[in-house]
Amino acid sequence: MKRSILIVVFAASSFFSCKKIVTLKLNNVPAAIVIQGEITDAPGPYTVTINQPVDFYASNTFPPISGAAVTISDNLGFTESLIELSPGVYITSLLQGVPGTTYSLSVTAQNVNYTAVSTMPMPVALDSISFQSNSGFGQTQITAIANFQDPAGIKNYYQFVEYLGGVQLTKDLFVFDDRLSDGRYINYTLFNDSSYLQYGDKLRVDMYCIDSSVYNYFFQLAQSSGAGAFNTTASPANPTSNISNGAYGYFSAHTISSQTELVP
């Protein structure tokens, strides 16, 4: 064994992540129907939209399906036929959503009948919105936190929708369940993948209490739509819809609790 020696290290490396927009050859979309219906505990009218999917590289305008027969009924014997307000958009005129009630949707379009059932959970109040600022790697990011008490002993499913200056933020999807949080006071962080909140912005957060099938739908949708380099699941798939007969979309009876706050 010999005496130790001094060692000089020279090293250089440059590796970086490169991101670019690519144009891919994708399959064409098959003929299909997309149904989206919501009933809330806020005053109506409530809307059911029916349209068709389009190819990936088409613009985001979805051909409406007109002339469908749409009815909503509840488990107390009330039934209402919806009227078509504009092509593909059907609205209620009498219905008022009540927590604890089970609603059934029936759509007959192009001679096919689609049905769905959703039960409006009991409401949970959104107490407040707070903000948290994280800095790191040369950036400061403000994220909103929804604060509320989860009721103990029952399964709860939540969905959050953000509005900035009255405009819905559509990039991220937030659903949360109390599987690991039953009965806790929840501080749910609405993580966004970009720093979009600025000082002085007016943020509104709507918290929905949704039923388990709607939660599963959005949870699966969130898993399959992750953007970013490391955010992709091995095998994205269409979320399991609560609507029958292969329709895409969902039918949700949910409560709404809102809070609006200025970003401090």
Added chain:
Amino acid sequence: MLTTRAKRLRRSSFSLSFLLFPFLLSAQVRHTVSGTVRHTVSGTVRDQATGETLIGASVIFLGHSHAAGLSNAYGFYSINAVVGQYEMVVSFTGYRNDTIGVNLGRDTVIPVNLAPGSPQLQEVVVTANRNTNNVSRPLMGVQKLSISEIKDVPVLFGEKDILKTIQLLPGVQSGGDGSSGFYVRGGSIDQNLILLDEATVYNPSHLLGFFSTFNSDAIKDVTLYKGAIPAEFGGRLASVLDVRMNDGNIKDYVVSGGLGLISSRLNIEGPIEKDDGSFIVSARRTYADLFLKLSRDTNTNRSSLYFYDINAKANYKLGDKDHIFLSGYFGKDELGLGNTFGLDYGNSTATFRWNHILNSRLFSNTSLIYSKYNYDVTINSGKNDIGITSFIKDYHFKEDMEYYANASNKLDFGIDVIHHTTSPGVITASETSSFNPVSLQNKYSLESAAYISHDLSLSDKINVNYGLRANLFTVLGPGNFYTYDSSGNTIDTATYSSGQVVKNYFNLEPRFSMSIKVAATSSIKLAYTRTTQNLHLLSNSTSANPTDVWIPSSNNVKPEIADQVSVGYFRNFKDNQYEFSTEVYYRDMQNQIDYKNGAQLIANENVESELIFGKGRSYGVEVFAKKKVGRLTGWVSYTLSRTERQFNGVNSDNWYPANQDRTHNLSVVGIYKLNKKWTLSGDFVYYTGNAVTWPSGKYEVNGQIAFLYTQRNGSRMPPYNRLDVGATLQGKKTKKFDSNWNFSVYNLYGRENPYSISFQQDPGDPTKTQAVQYALFRWVPSVTYNFKF
């Protein structure tokens, strides 16, 4: 003469085998009725300079092709022949041959010491040695790499790496840029049994895959079994990667190491007692995160991203017949983001081994093995303080016997018992946290196996290896075991107490391989292998994550079973300077595991209700050509293959390509010794892109764009290709000091190989959607300084 004890041992082990396996009889009869007096030469093959034992060295009696063998995992060889005068030739890649005169009049012990030699020297030395083991031995689908072959192949960050290098071999597919994960003949990442000194390594990667857990300074030998898997091994479907650690220099104290941009290594080894015992300690640490410390931003300079690992081993000879070894590995990765997020994970293993030579023809090894993998996640966000931990832990007993009956018969038999404990998840949460503390019940199981395999030389031309592995997997209490209906609801809960048997799975795994020499240096080989697997990795991403959880077979999860048949043609050219082989394989897989759409894999007591079970198949043809000696060495490897899965409820119940299905897979590796100072190297890789699921269309829900999928894995990532080059500059070599500089460039022509492609709404034009491609590495140069004194 044998001692009485050894005699008794020998008799009892024989009577057991005798009852179970009548073929042993034929081996014995052949030996005793031959009527000629036979004796045995045995010993250990070692490196002359360091005393390291050499695994798989070829030992033959010149002119007696029957009298031939290989040194075993501890360097032990045993050759049996009739009384006479022989010339025994011992050879091993990277070493000069040794020829020893043997006057065989009684059982003789001959230790063999080979001198390391460069290929050019060897070229001269190679004379009468017909080193055709690769052709004549029945095992197929076996790849062996020595560290000397790995060291010149350029790799990412200049850190020589066995897992990256085996990805350049036929039938082995890379998990992607900077991934230690690999796929063998259509198997999944978790279907490879990765062993370090016989201990299972559950997560073979550091830094999310950019480095492997194997520090090549500490590694002696790497063997990958992907076709005919010897009966000694079991527990995984697709392959066995058997990694053996160095024993440590038994002659002299040596310090060696390397300094690189990203990591440094230090290795110390030497005799405990000259020629009787030695030790080795090898350690590594990455320090890329030290640059983060320079940041003035508190969140950044408190972030961490590093790993370290330590390999240590000691061995000691207790007389001529006994040798004990103690080896261990400990590795840890630390990833942290300020004070808000932390993830650390690592493997630890320990192996105690006792080699005992019962007699010159019967070798025994007893191993006691411990292995553990765990991870620890901490999240501190606002009032949320959460910790998540999980582990898998094994206690393992293994007894292996090798009986060198005679030149035509060798028997391997033994038993193997592993006790597994898995802790799928424990969540701790602070008082103010949004989460409840949860502790999922530990799962216990016992994996017991007995095996026997027989190497039989039927004639000069036909060699056969056949064997059987009997495997019993026992699911043990305590715990609640659930039964689910088809939609995943719990319909029954059975409670078992500690040690109570919940379920037994018994599987017989026949193994068979055969070689038929069709000419002096060419052969045709056939093999059939059945393998089973009782530990399954649940992962919901394309590459393995440190937080993926292993689950044992249970009342709901059945053992995975694979059957593989393969046929090959092997030929050596030009005095065995060139090796050529081609193999065709078909593998059928049962009880494959996937999970339901939207499965909750984290901290879910009912995770088994989220699983679905299906089938797999893969087939392909592999071509491999290797030049072993000369100034230019290297290989070309090409695989044409198909890998498919079928699950009811997925892809309209139709077969679909697995993610890792890659039609073409080509690797070219070349190492050129320019002169005494410079060695140049390069490797080129091309493969078909992974099978992926891309959207066919889109629709709108809740104001957001959702994508519509029509076919599982119906699309293809763009093809992958890359060229790496490297150069090694050998410094002045003295008796006392040796050093070299290693330069390399990964991805020389800077191709942006897509790491992933994701789909999103166009940020500039919300009426459109776009596909975004991410690539990781372009031109990664690196410099490493290696030294030894």
